[in-house]
Amino acid sequence: MSLCAVTLLDDHAAQLRQLVLPKHGREGAAYVLFRRVRATDAWESVPLIRYLSREVVPLDSQGILSSSRNHVTTDNDGYVRLLQRAAQTDCAPGFVHGHPSGFDRFSQRDDANEAALTQLAQNRNGEDVHLVSLVFAGDTVPFGRVWTTPDSNTTFDAISTVGQQIRLHARCPDISRAAFHRQELAFGPALTRTLASLRVGVVGCGATGTATVMLLARLGVRRLLLIDNDTVETTNLNRLLAASASDVGEPKIDVTRAMVERMDLGVAVQTYKGWVGDAAVRDRLKSCDVLFGCTDDHDGRALLNRFAYFYLVPVFDMGIRINVAPDRAAVTHADARVTVLIPGARCLLCHGVVNPVQAREDDLLRRDPEEYARRRAEGEAYIRGGGVPNPAVVTFTTGVACMAVDEFVHRLTNYRHSGPIDHRVSKYHLSDERRPGADSGPCPICLDSEYWGLGDTEPFLDRVG
Ligand SMILES: [Zn+2]
Ligand SMILES: [Zn+2]
Structure with missing residues (x-):
């Protein structure tokens, strides 16, 4: 057993919410670079991995190929540039999108899309690279998971936003x-x-x-x-x-x-x-x-x-x-x-x-x-x-x-x-x-x-x- 958590600065969370839940009501998307911290949890004595938000990377104007209230498709070029920066800065790539409908789970389309993004990340940056995926579905803390291979992902045990407010989404x-x-x-x-x-x-x-x-x-x-x-x-x-x-x-x-x-x-x-x-x-x-x-x-x-x-x-x-x-x-x-x-x-x-x-x-x-x-x-x-x-x-x-x-x-x-x-x-x-x-x-x-x-x-x- 191990524990997995994400911490977002609340400024990053606010910026992401605007990018992935735009006013026009269709799904938006953005990237984030995360640092990965490993520790042993003080209470459970099991490995703990915590992802820390370093930087929000908005998609450029060509970055979104198509979007509706139920889907968003992004282009590969912007993602490849993100992977280059992730490798240079020893960061994990993160893909964030919105569910303006409020749907509070990952869709089958999300599963297929993120498996492909994970495959591309591991092909370019090595098999040790994991993909963080977060979804904003309203005015709450996002939900999310981390992909360790294109075939497997783990739901985060805790997602927090910190700053002027402290918010935590955890079991x-x-x-x-x-x-x-x-x-x-x-x-x-x-x-x-x-x-x-x-x-x-x-x-x-x-x-x-x-x-x-x-x-x-x-x-x-x-x-x-x-x-x-x-x-x-x-x-x-x-x-x-x-x-x-x-x-x-x-x-x-x-x-x-x-x-x-x-x-x-x-x-x-x-x-x-x-x-x-x-x-x-x-x-x-x-x-x-x-x-x-x-x-x-x-x-x-x-x-x-x-x-x-x-x-x-x-x-x-x-x-x-x-x-x-x-x-x-x-x-x-x-x-x-x-x-x-x-x-x-x-x-x-x-x-x-x-x-x-x-x-x-x-x-x-x-x-x-x-x-x-x-x-x-x-x-x-x-x-x-x-x-x-x-x-x-x-x-x-x-x-x-x-x-x-x-x-x-x-x-x-x-x-x-x-x-x-x-x-x-x-x-x-x-x-x-x-x-x-x-x-x-x-x-x-x-x-x-x-x-x-x-x-x-x-x-x-x-x-x-
Ligand atoms: Zn989705
Ligand atoms: Zn100071």
């Missing part, structure tokens, strides 16, 4: 929804079903992380991945929702998992004790549809910042900053921040959230603690932080988790009249909210689309050093 597990009745009075059953199908990772199981996990499990997320390397300390007990005094010394992932299991809501929890940048956790990250960034570690944040754009996995990153007066315990600033990372939104570097110097420090501390201590003792300017505990208050850490999960709920339901918010800072000391702009300079991660949906690269995430 919903058979679940009891009784516990979510009151929530369904607000959002209907669709949210419960989507949450039951999503794979969600939480990076960091400190105060914001455990609060986030608690909210996600109560909302109805059924697959959670927890990543953290720390153990519970007595000084965490003021804010770590999952922990009791007897948990001191236990790994935070285990304590957080136990909290979820006590809810008995049917959540499958996978855990990884280590750093988010460990090579061993990459496949698990690649299995996630959505990630929550709840870490204080700048290097870990810098990694998630790239991951969102390379793998089209929305990251809801959050942080708290409390400043106190230098001479007494009095709050001067208390900022809670949520930033959503996905192509179309500006990244943590552009918002000045990730400090590259601090990220290098975090990296050195993790790789070579002795060298870190030596440089720090010598007063090297490069080593600035470390050792001094930051103030932390449960109302702020839980509040920012609520902000982040609420943004996630909005992107699934579109409930908020004012729309999505990519970057939001709640000023607790002012009872005020700000939405600061990003740095206006160029950014290879969030402004240039070269990385968007690129998926696997060597080195991982094109990170050097």
Whole structure:
């Protein structure tokens, strides 16, 4: 058994919908180039292949030979040019068409046409090339399949569109929804079903992380991945929702998992004790549809910042900053921040959230603690932080988790009249909210689309050093 999924940027999905469901009411068609990412699924432990949309390639004016409400025929020349580009860019070809009638299955004509397209793709680009096929049949997420040979195809287990909205089309597990009745009075059953199908990772199981996990499990997320390397300390007990005094010394992932299991809501929890940048956790990250960034570690944040754009996995990153007066315990600033990372939104570097110097420090501390201590003792300017505990208050850490999960709920339901918010800072000391702009300079991660949906690269995430 294996799993197969497609992720489309919602801009690509919108462009495709226009191309394949044109106003004249006949079927339209378009091509897409997809990167293919292979991983082992964190929950099912089976191979997972995920196709990431890189580029929509419209057909030129001669590309459509004939079309009606029930069929579309395309010319070979445009398809051969697509195959050339697919080979040059190490992409899989995708054929997308529309069913303006709303017919929600593949027709026999589709079967014959796509088998021929697969044959041509494998003749030209090699037998390892698979053809992705998607159909838009209305205002919903498309349905689709992947052809592995001209004689065989597999229906996708999940098709998602991500960006300002997150939509998922997947086989919903058979679940009891009784516990979510009151929530369904607000959002209907669709949210419960989507949450039951999503794979969600939480990076960091400190105060914001455990609060986030608690909210996600109560909302109805059924697959959670927890990543953290720390153990519970007595000084965490003021804010770590999952922990009791007897948990001191236990790994935070285990304590957080136990909290979820006590809810008995049917959540499958996978855990990884280590750093988010460990090579061993990459496949698990690649299995996630959505990630929550709840870490204080700048290097870990810098990694998630790239991951969102390379793998089209929305990251809801959050942080708290409390400043106190230098001479007494009095709050001067208390900022809670949520930033959503996905192509179309500006990244943590552009918002000045990730400090590259601090990220290098975090990296050195993790790789070579002795060298870190030596440089720090010598007063090297490069080593600035470390050792001094930051103030932390449960109302702020839980509040920012609520902000982040609420943004996630909005992107699934579109409930908020004012729309999505990519970057939001709640000023607790002012009872005020700000939405600061990003740095206006160029950014290879969030402004240039070269990385968007690129998926696997060597080195991982094109990170050097
Ligand atoms: Zn069709
Ligand atoms: Zn950026």
